[in-house]
Amino acid sequence: MTNKVVRRWAQGVAVVAAAALGLTACGSSGDSDSGSGGKASDAKAVQAALTKGGSITVWAWEPTLKQVVTDFQAKYPKVHVKMVNAGTGNDQYTALQNAVQAGKGVPDVAQIEYFALSQFAFGKSVADLSSFGAKSLSKTYSPGPWNSVNINGGVYGLPMDSGPMALFYNKKVFDKYKIPVPTTWDEYLADARKLHKADPKMYITSDTGDAGMATSLIWQAGGKPYKVDGTKVSVDFNKDPGTATYTKVWQQLVSEHLVSPVSGWTDQWYKGLADGSIATLTTGAWMPANFTSGVAAASGDWRVAPLPQWQAGAHASAENGGSSLAVMQASKNKELAYAFLQYANQGAGVQARLKNGAFPATTADLNSPAFLNTAFPYFGGQKANQIFSESAKNVLPGWSYLPYQVYANSIFNDTVGKAYVSATPLTGGLKSWQEASVKYGKQQGFSVG
Known part of the structure; x- marks a missing residue:
């Protein structure tokens, strides 16, 4: 459809074999080390991956990520990010699950809504990011989104936005x-x-x-x-x-x-x-x-x-809605994938997305005077973020x-x-x-x- 930008919630699209406990990751043998792919998963390893370069594939439908990809590649010219819109909401989850089950075609990074993340986490289809130090980011994000990516003691994504x-x-x-x-x-x-x-x-x-x-x-x-x-x-x-x-x-x-x-x-x-x-x-x-x-x-x-x-x-x-970016367990380039997550959801990518109308999950931005006083030309100059931020406090x-x-x-x-x-x-x-x-x-x- 020409204007189908995003659909945040499922509306009856069939999910192929979406068994919550039956989901299994189909990657290489090194993928069994959650979040690491068998490599040293620390800040130095992530930086080394950026310096070395390589390619990752990101499945996402959120429109503001296009600018993030452009900026990320400009900052790290040895890195190529292939962004694919494999469908929105359940359409993507069906395609994602099919790829996981087939053991091929799985992206490195996937946009997964908060309501859906636990299903993929239970099935071990997404990587636990704890080994990257993700647990230390708890104060970076507002409580709702942060709680949504913390599942059974692990961190299975970084919050991209929220939906008060x-x-x-x-x-x-x-x-x-x-x-x-x-x-x-x-x-x-x-x-x-x-x-x-x-x-x-x-x-x-x-x-x-x-x-x-x-x-x-x-x-x-x-x-x-x-x-x-x-x-x-x-x-x-x-x-x-x-x-x-x-x-x-x-x-x-x-x-x-x-x-x-x-x-x-x-x-x-x-x-x-x-x-x-x-x-x-x-x-x-x-x-x-x-x-x-x-x-x-x-x-x-x-x-x-x-x-x-x-x-x-x-x-x-x-x-209502809101998504994380998660690293897929089958990814063979988890360090580079996590680097993209950090940039998009914690680093400069957050500001790029805000400029294009996204709503943050980061506490610093939610409380920023610049954010709160942003005028939206589309809404007649209204400072709509003030209403959104107040809503976030009242969830x-x-x-x-x-x-x-x-x-x-x-x-x-x-x-x-x-x-x-x-x-x-x-x-x-x-x-x-x-x-x-x-x-x-x-x-x-x-x-x-």
Whole structure:
């Protein structure tokens, strides 16, 4: 698709053999030394690899990484980085898993979203970076992203960005129809009704069943349907209070046909964002770069507001998306691959990405006056980072994803998705999703309750 820049969450794409405990790395015999490839994995070895040079392949879809690759090669002229867009989200994970299982074609570095990283870590498909000294970087990153790359005592990636949520809204549309910017989800529902009544071609947002958005809004509502303790997990949407809060409002949006039946990250979706027929987007702070590159025609029309609240006066937020860069266990050039990770996610590459609209996971940048006071021309000069940073501070603690969330998200449309195209209620769809997730976890050797 011409404008498919990034898709942060799975939307029912099948995952080939994504068995969380069954994933196995298919590399050379030297790859058994986690993170080292059998070589000295210290700062000197990484520097020596840069001096010697060589080639690495990076699988990623995030648009701001293109500039990072250009700058990295300019600084280290003996290094060649081949950047490949092997698909976004689950599309890439399917291709990545196929390569791992085949034992060939595995990249050196892969962009892996936080919700998906544990699945690859459990399967030993990504390298533990502890031997590179990665554990010493704990204070470099904000708690949410850093916790996401720390799995069972190892560090399986470096945080690339984070996704504290906000409400992106089309100010031009809101002004035209005299719709107030919602501060609560009840107000959001009222706005949806008013907008669609004024013009049946206009929708408050689009939603055809998005696992990432659903779980993020349940998270924001205080829900904790997943509990994970190593290989012991539980799934319970039925009795979870946050889930009930979410479905109460979202069911009305679906039942009253107030959300556009256009799937996210399609050409139609970009068109809807550009012409205003999709008037809001509730997503992570990484989105501005995608507006700039994918919805350029609507520059100046859009603004950013705090995430609507489930309770008036509250300030709760959640994460939506965000990715790490991980070194694949099958890589034969781990030192050079780790050097790229350091540059992109800790070094000068961070600033290059910020200039192109990325949202950082690094604490120094999150608190930087220069970052907070950055004006976004796309959003009419608005200093949107101030809203994003405040959201990051208000992310509710205690959320967990399944160690096989990639698979769980891939069956969302087969279960919860039915609520969008039939009389099945969201609660019924979530029950089916729960049952399927429990069954799969048990099949993969997890203790699931």
